[in-house]
Amino acid sequence: MIRKLIQALLIGNIWLGGMMPEKEMPSKDPAVDYLVLVNRTHKLPDGWEEQIELVEAENIYGETFLLEKETFEHFVELRQAVLEKGLDIELESTYRTVEEQQTIWDEWTELLGKDYVEAYVAVPGYSEHHTGLAIDVCLDIDGQRFNMNDQLLTMTEQFEIMNEELAENGFILRFPKEKEEITGYHYEPWHIRYVGKEAAIEMDKQDLTLEEYLDEVEERD
Numbered sequence: 037m038i039r040k041l042i043q044a045l046l047i048g049n050i051w052l053g054g055m056m057p058e059k060e061m062p063s064k065d066p067a068v069d070y071l072v073l074v075n076r077t078h079k080l081p082d083g084w085e086e087q088i089e090l091v092e093a094e095n096i097y098g099e100t101f102l103l104e105k106e107t108f109e110h111f112v113e114l115r116q117a118v119l120e121k122g123l124d125i126e127l128e129s130t131y132r133t134v135e136e137q138q139t140i141w142d143e144w145t146e147l148l149g150k151d152y153v154e155a156y157v158a159v160p161g162y163s164e165h166h167t168g169l170a171i172d173v174c175l176d177i178d179g180q181r182f183n184m185n186d187q188l189l190t191m192t193e194q195f196e197i198m199n200e201e202l203a204e205n206g207f208i209l210r211f212p213k214e215k216e217e218i219t220g221y222h223y224e225p226w227h228i229r230y231v232g233k234e235a236a237i238e239m240d241k242q243d244l245t246l247e248e249y250l251d252e253v254e255e256r257d
């Protein structure tokens with residue numbers, strides 16, 4: 037417990053002191069479309085990488101990651117809220133370039149075969165991780181890191197704690213259960229996506245995926 041608290045304090049210091057803007061609180065960058073849709077049929081928009089500001093973040097294992105700035109700031113708050121409920125969510129995978137996705141695709145194909153990769157891994161250029169707005173988390177429980185997909189899929193109780201805090205912090209669970217046909221992906225309890233608080237709360241309330249929400253917004257306008 038004490039170790040956890042010290043870790044939280046240390047990370048709080050590094051993140052909040054070292055990376056938050058010094059003068060003013062973060063404001064929404066109008067240039068960034070936080071509702072951008074990247075999935076199996078929607079490619080990363082051209083010029084996306086020039087629109088976002090990436091910042092560096094560190095997990096408790098000392099690994100560093102790149103994330104879109106506002107996404108990072110809200111993840112810090114989400115992590116803290118979840119930590120207060122006794123669960124430690126840590127960064128496992130965040131922003132990836134198209135080249136990095138290609139490497140993952142090739143490595144996983146070799147390890148796990150084409151069928152698995154087609155079900156779980158996005159084609160380079162079509163991964164939400166290219167946006168900088170998506171995060172795969174791992175769980176740290178009593179000093180043990182849980183980051184294998186098969187393990188995480190069984191940890192329903194733990195992810196329930198995280199899910200309760202997502203919307204309020206501007207995140208959605210991007211590939212929920214029973215929405216595979218819509219998202220194109222199997223259930224992934226570890227993959228969260230920043231969309232901003234207002235949209236996240238609405239999606240949560242109405243039990244909508246990003247695809248469904250965007251359709252609804254379009255119909256409304």
Ligand SMILES: [Zn+2]
Nearest residue numbers: 170171172227
């Ligand atoms: Zn992911």
